[in-house]
Amino acid sequence: MITNTELEYKGNLYPNQVTDYQKDSDKFYLTTENGVILEITVIRNSVLRFRYATQHTFEPDFSYAIDPDASRGFNELLEEETTTDYRIFTSKLQILVDKKTLRVQISDLEGNILNEDELGFHWEENYEHGGNTVKMSKITQPSESFYGMGDKATHTNLKGRRVHNWVTDQYAYGKDQEPLYKAVPFFIGLHDNRAYGIFFDNTFRTHFDFSHERRNITSFWADGGEMNYYFFYGPAISRVVQAYTDLTGTPELPPLWSLGYHQSKWSYYPEKRVKEIARKFRKLKIPCDALYLDIDYMDGFRCFTWDKKHFPDPKRMISELEEEGFKTVVMIDPGIKVDREYSVYQEGMENDYFCKRADGPVMTGKVWPGPCAFPDYTDPKVREWWAGLYESFIKDSGLHAVWNDMNEPAVMEVPTKTAPLDTRHNYDGNPCSHRKAHNIYGMQMVRATYDGVKKYVFPKRPFVITRAAYAGTQRFACTWTGDNVATWEHLWIANVQVQRMCMSGYSFVGSDIGGFAEQPNGELFARWVQLGVFHPFCRVHSSGDHGDQEPWSFDAEVTGIVRKFIELRYQLLPYLYTMFWRYAKEGVPMLKSLVYYDQEDTQTHFRTDEFVFGDHFLVCPIQEPNAKGRRMYIPRGNWYNFWTGELVTGGSERWVASDIDKIPLFIKEGAIIPKYPVQQYVGEKTIEQLTLSVYYKEGDEQSTIYEDAGEGYDYKKGGYSVRNFRLRGKPKELIIQQFKDGTYITPYKSFKINLNGLPFKISKVEVDNEKVPLESVRLNGDNSIEVDKNFNVLHLIGR
Known part of the structure; x- marks a missing residue:
């Protein structure tokens, strides 16, 4: 048994006896005999911060992850000292700190242990780089499960697994491969129907062991920096995720077109080819809102330039595409070609904007153009310069959005795939090496891009995409899961990655539909589209090495299936937009894993395939070839089969028939x-009537529709429409109440209400407590009626 009276064990150092205890407003400081300081900050009643210093010294307190607008405040804070420990109480939690070892135990007010230290904080001197490797070990509670951690290509439940965070260009990665493109050091623990979360805000390479090495121990550590983590208490997973998302932020509402279907490839060029793709979409009547131009649009892969041979007049082309309803998105990488005749390189050199090696010269690495220099986006003046580069680029071409790729940063032909670790960074006035800045490099690049695009597409809203990310990047950009592969296994991986990202505070996410590397067959492509239309970001993207990957690239049957599902996505845009509004406003994930949806049901704790899209859709993709259906778990409650209308009771597995033209959807x-x-x-059509598909229930249910102009910022001044519906069903009655808010006037005047599962024939209709003739509501059998959009109460009475 290791005790903290031993100051060193196997090279690790531990806190010992607490010798000083101080309180300063919302902060508590506990100092040990051997110079460790534990700072505990009460941020909210159920959100705490734990920060450890060694040698009596804290590092500068700075974080790129924390949203400046994050909520703070609590309504109760008490403290107590006993002979063995210090105790802190909020209205939700009690924190116990052991006087001899500085170990922490966190419980609810009933005394149920939520999380407790095993060895707790300890550290080891890093002899190679200096500083400390900082470590934390916790006791894994009985039957504890773990979730989160961003886009890990592994099982949704992380119990028994070890994962790492070091943002890496992992072309054609495999299942369970570590690490990947994003570093989101946040996880959720669940045991005894109580959930908590931990966000380890450390940008060095970090490691997490969820009872992998030692069955009853969960640990996390970093190769440098501070032991600095936030604790969130639920007890519902939903509360944990919302608290973490509030802390690290949410995006503004995107332009509505960004939620449509997008088509991309490496690469569409020249202009003639781009126009051919656009015409084919319109000819085949397959909806599409955006076309992407990969690196080959550039002049010799120089960022912010156009290859005038392939694209002689970008502004004219982009304008003509826009007339056909297509937005144009272009890629911008961080690598700036070393070329004294290239203005961006010249400016960067003249103003000292590029990253340097420890001994002084500019850091260069090979990317697509050859040797490149890399802007130090952790320097505020460099971010300002980079944002300004978009002014003429956007104004001169009229492009709509920007896609940042290779921003891990990816460097070719070196074993590490990235910049040397001795590369220096400004880090917003806290100079450091690449060991600390690597994981946030892509985040700060896309932050600068977002600032530029937002400024120069104004008064419209920006749309920016990034491949690399750290916690909090969701404030600036949409993302995707990187260079995947056209295999059935990767269809499964894409499903769990997007679920995990949504549970990790980053909802605006999708995968390269169909796979980036290699070539899918028609069946795999169709099945992937069926999943991808239920992801917040919906884009087909491929390497182009193995043939085309457009909706019509396979046979007529596949084309028809793809069109059908893309059309369904466009029908569901108001539902999807409402999901995004709730995410942006309240931190509610757009996709919900079943354990998030119903943590009380232990059957959900290890489910990977099924997820809830928004609040009311249950989706389960088909993930193997030649399938005519599949077994899936229906969560508790009653659900209507989307295709057949059959009402099924959940809480068990069942077989669901789903031939190639369908997926299980409830x-x-x-x-x-x-x-x-x-x-x-x-925007192709003026919406003249909104269809409401109503699914009868005996009892109450809430639904919401959020709408605004889909562009611009009037919504921030009340220019939105929120319709909250309360449905109340009885054996021979259905009552729908509507509560309205906002000043936005929707273009449609009426609702067409499609009734599903109604157990009675309608004999009387009342609108706002007045009986109306059946013919005036255009009663169509017992299936649909039409009513004015501004009704307050709709009352259907049966016989």
Whole structure:
């Protein structure tokens, strides 16, 4: 048994006896005899921060992850000292700190242990680089499960696994491969129906062991920096995720077109080819809102330039594409070609904007153009310069959005795949090496890009995409899961990655539909589209090495299936936009793993395939070839089969038939699902009537529809429309109440209400407590009625 009276054990150092205890407003400081200081900050009643210093010295307190607008404040804070420990109480939690060892135990007010240290904080001197390797070990509670950690290509439940965070260009990665493109050091623990979360805000290479090496121990550590983590208490997973998301931030609402279907490839060029793709979409009537230009649009891969041979007049081309309803998105990488005739390189050199090696010269590495220099985006003046580069680039071409790739940063032909570790960074006035800045390099690049694009597409909203990310990057950009592979296994990986990202505070995410590397067959492509239309970001992207990957690249049957599902996505845009509004406003994930949806049901704790899209859709992709259906778990409650209308009771596994043209898709009873007419692109049609698909329930259910202009910022001044619906079903009655908010006037005047599962024939209709003739609501059998959009109460009475 290791005790902290031993100051060193196997090279590790430990805190010993507490000799000083101080309170300063919302902070508590506990200092040990051997110079360790534990700072505990009470941020909210159920959110705490634990920060450890050694040798009596804290590092400068600075974080790129924390949203400046994060909520703070609590309503109760008490303290108590006993002979063995110090105790801190909020209205939700009690924190116990042992006087002899500085070990921490966190419980709820009933005394149920939520999380407790094993060895607790300890550290080891890093002889190679200096500083400390900082470590934390916790006791794994009985039957504890773990979730989160961003886009890990592994099982949703991380119990028994070890993962690492070092943002890496992992072309054609495999299942369980570590690390990948993003570093999101946040996890959720769940045991005894109580959930908590831990966010280890350390940008060095970090490591997490969820009872892998030692069955009853969970540990996390970093190769440098501080032991600095935040603790969030639920007890619901939803509360944990929302608290973490509040701390690290959410994006503004995106332009509505960004939620449409997008088509990309490495690469579409010349202009003639881009136009051919656009015409084919419109000819085949397959909806699409955006076309992407990969690196080959550039002049010799120089960022912010155009290859005038392939694209002689970008502004004209982009304008003509826009007339056909296509937005144009272009890639910008961080590597700036070393070329004295290239203005961006010249400016960077003249103003000292590029990263340097420890001994002084500019750091260069090979990327697509050859030797490149890399801007230090951790320097505020460099971010300002980079944002300004978009001014003429956007104004001169009229492009709509920007895609940042290779921003890990990826460097070719070196074993590490990235910049040398001695590369220096400004880090917003806290100079450091690449060991500390690597994981946030892509985040700060896309932050600068976002600032530029936002400024120069104004008064419209920006849309920016990034491959690399650290916690908090969701404030600036959409993302995708990187260079995947056209295999059935990767279809499974994409499903769990997007679920995990949503549970990790980053909802605007998707995968390269169909796979980036290699070539899918038609069946795999169709099945992937069926999943991808239920991801917040919906884009087909491929390497182009093995043939085309457009919706029509396979046979007529596949084309028809792909069109059908893309059309369904466009019908569901108001539902999807409402999901995004809730995410941006309240931190509610757009996709919910089953354990998030119903943590009380232990059957959900190890499910990977099924997820809830928004609040009311249950989706389960088909993930193997030649399938005519699959077994899936239906969560508790009653659900309508989307295709057949059959009402099923959940809480068990069941076989669901789903031939190639369908996937298992269910709607929660009581839901009211808004639908637009099918459009070839957002804004093609004026919405003259909103369809509401109503699914009968005996009992109550809530639904919401959020709408605004889909562009611009009027929504921030009240220019939005929120419709909250309360459905109440009885054996021979259905009552729908509507509560409205906002000043935005929707273009449609009426609702077409499609009724599903109604157990009675309608004999009387009342609108706002007045009986109306059946013919005036255009009663169509017992399936649909039409009513004015501004009704307050709709009352259907049966016989």
